[in-house]
Amino acid sequence: MTRQTRSGSGERGAVSLAVTVLAIALIALIGLVHDGGLKVQAMQRADNAAAEAARAAGQHITGNDLLGGIGLDRAAAVAAASSYLKQAGIHGTVAISGDTITVTTQTTEPTVWLSIIGVSSVTGRGQATVRIGEDI
Structure with a gap:
């Protein structure tokens, strides 16, 4: 009577699975880095x-030597900043509150791997x- 044994039959394909998992992990890592x-x-x-x-908005800050103060042409400042953003192709907002001009922008880039x-x-x-202040 001859007895045949299957040695290692439970491990068939284990290397292929490990390589597949490592390849997927490597692609994910490359994707995250890129x-x-x-x-x-x-x-x-x-x-x-x-x-x-x-900076474009700030160029519309004016000094008033006679009154000793600093002023701002608000409409021109907002228009200058908005014009810069439009020319740069960037979405953004310009706000003037008290003595501060704030520009907020947002850009998007298409992903490759993700x-x-x-x-x-x-x-x-x-x-x-x-x-806008005396230290400008």
Whole structure:
């Protein structure tokens, strides 16, 4: 009587499964690094645009030597900042409250790897302020 044994039959395909799991993990890691970089770029782009738009608005701060004060052409400041954002292709808002001009921006970048799991874009938000005061 000859007896046949199957040695290792329970481990068939174990290497293929391990390689598949590692490949998926590696692709996910690459995706997070690459698309995470896109997120950082979106945030930097939004911050830079907000800062430049705030500078454009700040150029409409006027000194009034006779009265010894500092003023602001509010309409021109908002128009200058809004114009900069429009030319840069950035969505944003410009607000003047008291002695502060605030520019808030938002940009989006399409993802490459994360779109596989349904994340089609990343958003970056930026904000910059210019204070109207004596120390300008």
